[in-house]
Amino acid sequence: DDQPDPDPSKKTLVILGTGWGSVSLLKKLDTENYNVVVISPRNYFLFTPLLPSCTTGTIEHRSIMEPVRNFLRHKKAAVKFYEAEATKIDYEKRVVYINDDSEIKGDMSQTVVPFDMLVVGVGAENATFGIPGVREHGLFLKEVGDAQAIRKRIMDCCETATFKDQSQDEIKRLLHMVVVGGGPTGVEFAGELQDFFQEDLRKWIPDIAGNFHVTLVEALPNVLPMFSKNLIEYTEKTFKEETISIRTKTMVKNVTDKYIEAESTKPDGSKVLEKIPYGLLVWATGNALRPVVKDLMMQIPAQKDSRRGLAVNEYLVVKGTENVWAVGDCAIANYAPTAQVASQEGAFLARLFNQMAKTEEIETQLLHLSDEQGKVPNGEPRNKIFADIKELQKRLRRVKQMGPFEYSHQGSLAYIGSEKAVADISWMTGNLASGGQLTYLFWRSAYLSMCFSTRNRVLVVMDWIKAKIFGRDVSRE
Numbered sequence: 001d002d003q004p005d006p007d008p009s010k011k012t013l014v015i016l017g018t019g020w021g022s023v024s025l026l027k028k029l030d031t032e033n034y035n036v037v038v039i040s041p042r043n044y045f046l047f048t049p050l051l052p053s054c055t056t057g058t059i060e061h062r063s064i065m066e067p068v069r070n071f072l073r074h075k076k077a078a079v080k081f082y083e084a085e086a087t088k089i090d091y092e093k094r095v096v097y098i099n100d101d102s103e104i105k106g107d108m109s110q111t112v113v114p115f116d117m118l119v120v121g122v123g124a125e126n127a128t129f130g131i132p133g134v135r136e137h138g139l140f141l142k143e144v145g146d147a148q149a150i151r152k153r154i155m156d157c158c159e160t161a162t163f164k165d166q167s168q169d170e171i172k173r174l175l176h177m178v179v180v181g182g183g184p185t186g187v188e189f190a191g192e193l194q195d196f197f198q199e200d201l202r203k204w205i206p207d208i209a210g211n212f213h214v215t216l217v218e219a220l221p222n223v224l225p226m227f228s229k230n231l232i233e234y235t236e237k238t239f240k241e242e243t244i245s246i247r248t249k250t251m252v253k254n255v256t257d258k259y260i261e262a263e264s265t266k267p268d269g270s271k272v273l274e275k276i277p278y279g280l281l282v283w284a285t286g287n288a289l290r291p292v293v294k295d296l297m298m299q300i301p302a303q304k305d306s307r308r309g310l311a312v313n314e315y316l317v318v319k320g321t322e323n324v325w326a327v328g329d330c331a332i333a334n335y336a337p338t339a340q341v342a343s344q345e346g347a348f349l350a351r352l353f354n355q356m357a358k359t360e361e362i363e364t365q366l367l368h369l370s371d372e373q374g375k376v377p378n379g380e381p382r383n384k385i386f387a388d389i390k391e392l393q394k395r396l397r398r399v400k401q402m403g404p405f406e407y408s409h410q411g412s413l414a415y416i417g418s419e420k421a422v423a424d425i426s427w428m429t430g431n432l433a434s435g436g437q438l439t440y441l442f443w444r445s446a447y448l449s450m451c452f453s454t455r456n457r458v459l460v461v462m463d464w465i466k467a468k469i470f471g472r473d474v475s476r477e
């Protein structure tokens with residue numbers, strides 16, 4: 001067996017997920033202090049901020065994926081990775097049930113993994129609010145597979161719309177691209193899609209030019225609620241120029257294979273229900289709890305009042321537990337569910353765990369020294385030990401002095417199409433709100449610098465150049 005057994009002198013630290021939270025933890029964790037086990041159905045990290053660009057082929061999806069094997073192999077001590085889904089966490093028994101749900105299964109595809117310490121970083125699911133038809137007919141935008149499915153569907157709609165003798169109504173329906181949810185995901189996707197049409201599709205398939213239309217549907221009075229008022233206005237104005245329709249105060253209630261039913265509130269307060277035909281429906285209405293998280297919450301009495309995720313304390317410990325931590329979208333710590341928060345939380349936990357290991361090491365040394373102290377005679381040797389103990393105690397106090405997690409908001413950024421972006425940046429003196437083409441260059445360079453690796457950075461730049469020179473690839477894979 002070439003897989004070393006876990007070292008019995010070390011604690012087993014199990015980390016669930018390979019997203020923003022877990023990967024940022026792994027990046028900074030001194031793995032030699034623990035038996036580290038990573039479990040995730042996805043053997044790569046995904047740079048989600050550029051995922052909307054993959055739906056139109058501005059960026060190829062592999063350019064924003066980084067295999068976990070690639071960075072785990074550079075860690076000081078070996079880390080075990082199991083490509084599997086955690087189906088249940090048994091808090092009492094301190095085990096995680098895991099399931100290999102990929103296509104190829106061996107003799108063993110379900111098992112349990114025991115833990116001493118557990119980090120839950122499984123992210124969130126797509127919210128549908130139980131609206132009928134969403135899962136059957138809508139497409140989400142969260143994972144690589146989602147972006148691929150959207151890219152395929154866009155092309156399918158375009159090709160079907162140009163099928164011989166297609167009726168005018170059907171052409172209109174097929175080329176109506178509806179995005180539900182005016183948060184950043186919906187806005188960025190709508191912008192990317194309109195770019196695709198303006199820059200490539202209308203040239204490659206001139207027949208569709210008169211009928212291709214993007215509509216963004218939002219239940220609230222405006223889109224991008226987390227941005228400042230002038231940026232919301234700027235976004236709405238830019239969308240108008242780009243000819244993307246925004247339907248605010250419009251709540252989708254039902255989805256069928258060919259139309260959505262939405263209730264809109266008129267200025268006089270009256271409500272009307274209308275059917276909106278669509279060819280492509282992208283559903284981006286935010287996050288919901290994953291079943292494995294919901295199940296864990298039910299096992300811990302202190303979590304019974306928490307609704308949106310695992311309630312954590314200021315050290316990201318899941319309330320009501322001692323040895324379970326949570327990061328990212330599945331944790332509720334009064335911050336928005338963003339990559340920025342998740343990655344800072346992950347980095348915080350790495351520091352915490354590194355320090356915990358150091359504390360334990362010093363405490364063991366102290367125990368050993370006080371033992372020694374009793375054995376040596378008075379005088380020089382004893383004084384030396386005494387001095388060592390003093391020094392160690394000082395170090396211990398320093399190490400133990402780790403403050404709680406504090407989030408530092410760097411700002412919000414979103415691409416809104418036609419080479420424009422909006423940014424609310426926290427500046428030394430206050431806030432800076434900007435929108436436009438300069439912001440777009442800032443957006444590009446900021447996201448590029450945030451990419452996981454140099455490899456990713458190079459691939460993304462090459463994709464941008466490729467799309468500029470040759471146009472986006474319209475083959476339907």
Ligand code: FAD
Pocket residue numbers: 016017018019020021022039040041042048049050051052084085086087121122123124141142185290292327328329330337338339340341342413
């Ligand atoms: P994720 O990154 O979602 O990772 C969860 C991990 O857990 C995945 O590896 C998943 O495979 C794994 N997993 C799932 N279920 C299980 C299970 N049962 N057992 C084990 N593992 C499991 N935020 C920003 O700050 N800026 C942006 O520009 C931005 N753009 C975005 C664009 C899009 C299209 C989307 C969808 C999100 C964007 N976000 C952005 C939000 C950001 O992606 C999330 O907040 C972030 O991914 C949360 O990190 P996480 O680690 O909690 O979860």
Ligand code: NAD
Pocket residue numbers: 049129131180181182183184185186188217218219220225226250251252253284285286287336337338339412413414415
């Ligand atoms: P969101 O929760 O931010 O927005 C969802 C929107 O859908 C809300 O405005 C809501 O009113 C609307 N909605 C809900 N139900 C509806 C219905 N039935 N009909 C019409 N509209 C409905 O979701 P998101 O955009 O997916 O973002 C999720 C998280 O990821 C957020 O925290 C966001 O900040 C983050 N994110 C950030 C960026 C960025 O910074 N550029 C990009 C993408 C996502």
